[in-house]
Amino acid sequence: MKERTSLFGLIGHPVSKSLSPRIHNAAFKELGINAVYIAFDVPEEGLTDVVKGFRYICRGFNVTIPHKPSIIPLLDEVDPVASKIGAVNTVKVEGGKLIGTNTDWSAFKLLLEPHLSEFENALILGAGGAAKACIYALYELGFKKITVLNRTLKRAEELKEELERKLSGVEIAVRPLKADYVSNPEVFVNATPMGMYGDPSFLKSVIDKVRRSIVVDMAYSLNGTFLDKVKPGIAYISGIDILVEQAAQAFEFWTGLKAPRDVMRRAVRHEG
Numbered sequence: 428m429k430e431r432t433s434l435f436g437l438i439g440h441p442v443s444k445s446l447s448p449r450i451h452n453a454a455f456k457e458l459g460i461n462a463v464y465i466a467f468d469v470p471e472e473g474l475t476d477v478v479k480g481f482r483y484i485c486r487g488f489n490v491t492i493p494h495k496p497s498i499i500p501l502l503d504e505v506d507p508v509a510s511k512i513g514a515v516n517t518v519k520v521e522g523g524k525l526i527g528t529n530t531d532w533s534a535f536k537l538l539l540e541p542h543l544s545e546f547e548n549a550l551i552l553g554a555g556g557a558a559k560a561c562i563y564a565l566y567e568l569g570f571k572k573i574t575v576l577n578r579t580l581k582r583a584e585e586l587k588e589e590l591e592r593k594l595s596g597v598e599i600a601v602r603p604l605k606a607d608y609v610s611n612p613e614v615f616v617n618a619t620p621m622g623m624y625g626d627p628s629f630l631k632s633v634i635d636k637v638r639r640s641i642v643v644d645m646a647y648s649l650n651g652t653f654l655d656k657v658k659p660g661i662a663y664i665s666g667i668d669i670l671v672e673q674a675a676q677a678f679e680f681w682t683g684l685k686a687p688r689d690v691m692r693r694a695v696r697h698e699g
C-alpha cells in the first residue's frame with residue numbers, strides 16, 4: 428500500500444495571496460517527504476471547528492491574520508514565548524496534542540542579530556501581532572528602550588501596558604504615526620502593511636530619517652514593497668527574508684529536519 432501523504436497547512440483569512448504553500452511544498456519535494464501543504468481560508472467563526480478537525484488529519488499548520496491570538500485557547504500547549512507575545516504562528520500535532528509556538532520573533536531575532544552593535548534604541552511602526560513579536564526579539568537581544576508609532580494610539584497604549592508588565596525592565600514609548608518622531612534609531616521596523624500597496628507617503632517621509640538605522644520591513648510582496656525598492660538604512664532586511672526564515676523554523680519544528688532554506692527562498696519566486 429502506498430504511504431499516506433501527510434497534511435500540513437495554513438489557516439487565515441484571507442489566504443489567497445499566501446506564499447507559504449509554495450515555500451513548504453518545495454521543501455517537502457527537496458527532502459523527498461510525502462507531504463502536502465495547503466492554505467485554508469477560515470473565517471473567525473470557523474476557527475474552532477477547523478482546529479478540532481486538524482487534530483485528527485493534520486501534522487502541523489501555520490496560523491496567520493486574524494487567528495494568531497485567538498487560536499491560543501484552542502491549543503493543548505503553547506510555548507512560554509508565544510504566550511508572552513500573545514500570538515501563535517505555528518502548531519505541531521503530536522500524539523494527538525496541539526502544540527503552539529511562534530517563529531516570527533525568532534526569525535526576526537536571527538536575521539537582525541548579526542547587524543547589531545549598540546543595542547540602544549529601536550523604533551517600530553505598528554502595534555499588532557508582528558510588532559509584539561519584534562518587541563519580544565528586541566527584548567531578548569537586550570534592548571531596553573523601544574518606541575512604538577501607531578495609527579491607533581489606544582492600541583499602542585494597550586501593547587505598552589501588556590508588554591511592560593510581561594517583559595521586565597523594558598520601557599516602551601508610544602506615539603502617533605508621525606514622521607517627526609523618527610530620528611535615526613539603531614533599529615527601524617515597519618510592522619504594518621504600509622508599502623505593500625496603496626500610498627507609501629509616510630514611509631517616503633521617513634527614508635532620510637533612517638539612513639543610519641538597520642531597517643527591517645515585515646511587510647512583503649512579490650512585486651517588492653516600497654522599502655524593498657529603496658533599501659534604506661545601513662543594512663536592510665526584507666519581509667521576504669523574514670517570511671522564509673519563519674517558514675524554515677516552522678518546518679524544522681514539524682519535521683525535526685534541517686530546512687532547505689535556499690530552496691525555500693527560490694520557491695518564493697517560482698510557483699510549483
Ligand SMILES: NC(=O)c1ccc[n+]([C@@H]2O[C@H](COP(=O)([O-])OP(=O)(O)OC[C@H]3O[C@@H](n4cnc5c(N)ncnc54)[C@H](OP(=O)(O)O)[C@@H]3O)[C@@H](O)[C@H]2O)c1
Binds near residue numbers: 558579670
Ligand atoms: N514577513 C513575515 O514573515 C511577516 C510575519 C508577520 C507579519 N508580517 C506582516 O506584518 C504586517 C503586520 O502584521 P500583524 O500580524 O501585526 O497585523 P495586525 O495584528 O493586524 O496589525 C496591523 C498593524 O498595522 C497597522 N496598519 C494597518 N494598516 C495600516 C495603514 N494603512 N497605515 C498605517 N498603519 C496600518 C495597524 O494599525 P492600527 O492599530 O491603527 O489598525 C496595526 O498596528 C502585515 O503586513 C503582515 O503581513 C510579516
